């Protein structure tokens with residue numbers, strides 16, 4: 147049988163002993179676990195013990211790429227990092243685009259499994275089957291862009307690809323991320339796991355082509371996909387032109403764009419102030435991921451005013467919220483500057499922005515004072531103070547040390563009832579969707595296996611009202627259990643095959659999933675059906691749920707913040723909307739039933755057997 151897509155090997159690196167080895171995985175493993183998030187989740191499940199401290203040397207960092215990565219498939223250059231999150235205590239899978247994942251596949255691997263802890267700051271350089279354990283002392287303390295620039299110079303190769311942490315990851319901030327080029331594998335503190343292992347960077351260079359099983363079928367599937375993109379009213383005209391900032395306009399107009407730490411204390415026309423039309427005046431070029439025709443990523447430059455000359459690849463929609471509206475700052479220029487800064491520091495820009503917003507609310511309420519902040523006037527709207535606090539958090543300096551690990555830890559340190567003003571699920575700050583007016587978004591945040599994560603089951607239907615699979619009433623609770631299962635299984639599939647979810651959604655065709663099955667068959671050589679692709683997504687959700695249940699998570703953790711449950715949206719089109727505990731309970735019951743889980747949210751033996759996950763049944767009793 148001719149196979150392709152996967153390379154058949156993973157690389158194991160032991161930082162403690164400075165050793166490495168290649169391991170060949172059986173064909174059956176690839177058929178069942180495919181790649182990306184599912185491959186990584188299976189390895190993490192098998193190789194880590196429950197109750198493990200995520201920042202101990204027992205934790206593993208698993209870099210994976212999917213079967214389409216490095217082939218001619220568009221939009222498939224996604225890197226997936228799997229580990230146990232120090233921020234949420236759950237398993238986490240986080241993805242970023244760019245060129246690193248292609249290089250990983252060209253180097254001959256489907257995954258790198260990093261274990262142990264280096265004695266001193268270290269980088270890995272992987273090339274032609276060899277791993278160098280380099281001394282990273284000279285890069286320790288540098289921001290992510292300088293690190294990448296100097297490492298390329300020192301390794302004398304501008305074509306290597308580097309994934310690294312910044313100062314925030316070195317200081318093991320629970321909000322730190324891992325960045326390759328300007329693409330962040332963010333959320334859930336993955337950067338701190340690298341920092342805890344003294345691992346500054348992974349550099350990689352590959353030279354071999356990724357084979358495919360059936361060239362003709364692969365070519366045919368790709369050509370159909372390109373036709374779908376071309377015909378879609380959303381792929382090029384919306385995402386291609388405006389990138390994810392298109393969601394800003396829609397959310398602002400629906401009244402579901404949170405501001406002022408979700409207090410929405412002022413009725414602002416955010417779209418007019420700093421929406422995509424304003425922001426995109428500052429576009430200078432695009433920087434698409436490898437072989438992506440959509441090219442959503444915009445590089446922007448501030449041309450005048452106090453920030454003149456500063457540029458960033460971004461901000462994405464989420465940063466326009468977390469570094470703009472959430473802080474009460476009405477400036478597109480500021481979001482470019484803050485986006486660049488959070489990338490330099492290696493901060494997740496949703497959680498770090500949300501933490502500054504939280505600090506601002508505490509300051510406005512007098513819970514922290516100018517004395518506590520060392521003179522920083524943390525009022526909403528104060529741009530200078532926001533930038534300063536971000537830097538102080540990354541370096542754990544002054545008041546920054548209190549806020550360095552996000553809002554949950556900060557509230558625990560500060561006390562005085564401050565936890566009421568956090569917006570968290572499983573310890574992770576909420577992204578840019580006011581779930582009081584978007585019920586499926588709320589249910590997804592409550593049940594996602596990584597905490598409040600919009601990328602794990604985005605309710606496209608509620609925001610864009612598109613007919614795939616059908617438009618829904620965003621304020622209704624009925625039916626949201628089923629639709630959330632659909633959205634989570636959909637998102638999970640794309641994290642497994644490491645194909646960008648934007649184009650998959652924007653194609654707006656019902657049979658996109660059957661096209662993916664055909665493409666996977668062409669590339670990998672296994673005979674996949676559309677049903678198999680849905681099963682893959684469901685399998686990922688279940689194995690991650692199993693991991694979390696083994697850690698003690700259950701229905702009690704599938705919750706929403708107090709502000710969402712008890713404080714209605716004060717103004718705008720969604721005025722009065724709230725998601726009560728009763729509504730959440732109704733949706734949870736429906737969701738667990740759709741998943742064939744128990745009322746406590748535990749996967750049943752029957753479901754696990756059906757998905758080929760029966761090895762985990764013993765862990766759930």
Ligand code: SF4
Nearest residue numbers: 243434435438442646
């Ligand atoms: S749509 Fe954007 S994020 Fe997705 S692959 Fe293309 S350039 Fe990368």
